[in-house]
Amino acid sequence: MRNATLASWTRLVCLCTWAAAPVLVSAATPTKAQLRAGAATSNITPWLGEPVVGGWRALPAKHVHDELHARCLVLDDGTTRLAIVVADNLGIPREVLDEAKRQVHEHTGLPTDHMLMSAVHTHSATPCRVTRRPEHPAVLSEYSRFLARRIADGVRRAINNLEPARIAWGSASVPGQVFNRRWLMKPGTHVPNPFGGTDQAKMNPGHRRPGLLKPAGPVDPEVCFLSLQAADGRPIALLANYSLHYVGNTGRQTISADYFAAFADRIQQLLGADRLSPPFVGILSNGTSGDVNNINYAAPPERRRPYEKIRLVADEVAQAVLAAHKTLTHRDQVSLDIRQRELTLAVRKPTPEQLAKAREMLAHPEWPDKLPHQRTYARRIVSLHKAPATLAVLVQAVRIGELGIATCPFETFAEMGLDLKAKSPLKPTFTISFANGSYGYLPTPRQHLLGGYETWLGTSRVETEASTKITTALLEMFAEMKP
Numbered sequence: 001m002r003n004a005t006l007a008s009w010t011r012l013v014c015l016c017t018w019a020a021a022p023v024l025v026s027a028a029t030p031t032k033a034q035l036r037a038g039a040a041t042s043n044i045t046p047w048l049g050e051p052v053v054g055g056w057r058a059l060p061a062k063h064v065h066d067e068l069h070a071r072c073l074v075l076d077d078g079t080t081r082l083a084i085v086v087a088d089n090l091g092i093p094r095e096v097l098d099e100a101k102r103q104v105h106e107h108t109g110l111p112t113d114h115m116l117m118s119a120v121h122t123h124s125a126t127p128c129r130v131t132r133r134p135e136h137p138a139v140l141s142e143y144s145r146f147l148a149r150r151i152a153d154g155v156r157r158a159i160n161n162l163e164p165a166r167i168a169w170g171s172a173s174v175p176g177q178v179f180n181r182r183w184l185m186k187p188g189t190h191v192p193n194p195f196g197g198t199d200q201a202k203m204n205p206g207h208r209r210p211g212l213l214k215p216a217g218p219v220d221p222e223v224c225f226l227s228l229q230a231a232d233g234r235p236i237a238l239l240a241n242y243s244l245h246y247v248g249n250t251g252r253q254t255i256s257a258d259y260f261a262a263f264a265d266r267i268q269q270l271l272g273a274d275r276l277s278p279p280f281v282g283i284l285s286n287g288t289s290g291d292v293n294n295i296n297y298a299a300p301p302e303r304r305r306p307y308e309k310i311r312l313v314a315d316e317v318a319q320a321v322l323a324a325h326k327t328l329t330h331r332d333q334v335s336l337d338i339r340q341r342e343l344t345l346a347v348r349k350p351t352p353e354q355l356a357k358a359r360e361m362l363a364h365p366e367w368p369d370k371l372p373h374q375r376t377y378a379r380r381i382v383s384l385h386k387a388p389a390t391l392a393v394l395v396q397a398v399r400i401g402e403l404g405i406a407t408c409p410f411e412t413f414a415e416m417g418l419d420l421k422a423k424s425p426l427k428p429t430f431t432i433s434f435a436n437g438s439y440g441y442l443p444t445p446r447q448h449l450l451g452g453y454e455t456w457l458g459t460s461r462v463e464t465e466a467s468t469k470i471t472t473a474l475l476e477m478f479a480e481m482k483p
């Protein structure tokens with residue numbers, strides 16, 4: 001309905017149950033449609049016994065601390081409808097999200113390229129396994145099928161909940177909870193990697209170690225957020241974005257959505273949005289946090305009970321959002337745009353020497369690791385050698401009024417997110433990582449040169465220039481849709 005030319009006084013009747021009396025619109029003034037928004041959550045908690053991922057060893061889940069959810073938001077400006085999903089998982093394979101999108105499209109007609117689906121990256125979830133065989137369709141595990149269907153249900157229910165809405169966005173800063181976890185070590189410090197070489201950067205190097213020089217990269221302290229209210233001011237949803245990998249210190253073999261869910265719960269409380277109908281949906285998406293965690297290695301270690309720090313960080317981020325939220329004026333019209341591209345990236349391959357060494361290691365199960373995680377990376381090297389030469393990944397750009405959202409299907413580094421924020425024509429812009437797939441770490445070319453866990457062959461699976469190619473594609477899409 002947006003920009004429609006009306007020949008005469010026209011009676012517009014809104015189909016939504018939240019609509020007031022029919023509205024008279026003058027032909028003399030250009031018309032813009034009322035924004036509509038709907039939100040819903042789907043419970044996606046796995047059953048006990050599934051392995052809890054996120055560490056070096058995946059042990060079966062024995063307990064659930066807090067339920068996992070797919071948090072779904074649908075916006076409609078009268079011309080364009082789009083859906084944003086943030087699900088409590090470590091990282092969801094593209095095939096699972098493609099299946100969820102297919103189901104939403106089948107039931108609602110929403111185009112699959114108008115859906116942004118992501119994971120929060122809680123380290124206390126269970127994996128979404130997908131079996132891939134050349135020339136065959138991917139086979140989803142029982143949990144992956146369940147997850148796809150629950151995500152699709154959530155989007156369909158968010159569409160059912162669409163109603164006239166008002167929107168505002170803003171940003172706040174929470175600098176005290178983000179630390180670059182990659183440290184440059186002093187010259188002469190030996191930092192071995194699994195391949196027999198020496199790195200300059202070390203992940204999680206330990207507190208106040210003598211070899212610590214300085215963090216190897218920046219952090220992004222910004223919390224961007226979108227707020228949706230019903231016409232009468234009732235909160236519908238709040239979608240925030242912060243660049244913190246996760247907090248952790250959850251219970252052993254326990255499922256939890258980490259601080260992402262604690263934020264959703266806290267912001268609901270702070271906004272006075274408990275027990276609404278339809279229920280308010282708080283959402284915290286993961287920004288560019290591949291190299292950023294919650295641990296300050298320049299200070300002594302903290303001693304805290306499980307979940308204590310999760311609640312503390314969630315509260316601080318929610319309080320910062322609330323303070324900024326109080327200064328906002330919501331508006332009832334906004335234009336929407338969403339675009340996506342499929343990029344073909346080269347898969348990194350081992351050298352013949354690396355491959356021969358890895359095979360030799362694997363042929364001798366009795367050999368102990370002489371280098372850090374040597375056997376694990378021997379397996380990863382053989383797996384990369386067998387992998388297809390290229391990987392097709394989706395990247396999306398979303399415009400909501402003057403605000404931009406970039407997506408990246410990797411564990412994205414803070415410096416890439418800051419670069420996108422600085423160069424995007426849309427202000428503010430933020431990036432949702434682990435979106436539309438999940439393919440491991442994405443160091444920038446500069447960080448690749450420094451080495452360290454995130455850059456290791458097998459942790460990082462795509463070409464070292466991939467972050468530059470993705471940034472270029474995202475900025476081109478933002479430029480195309482600048483209002």
Ligand SMILES: [Zn+2]
Nearest residue numbers: 054121123245
């Ligand atoms: Zn992680």
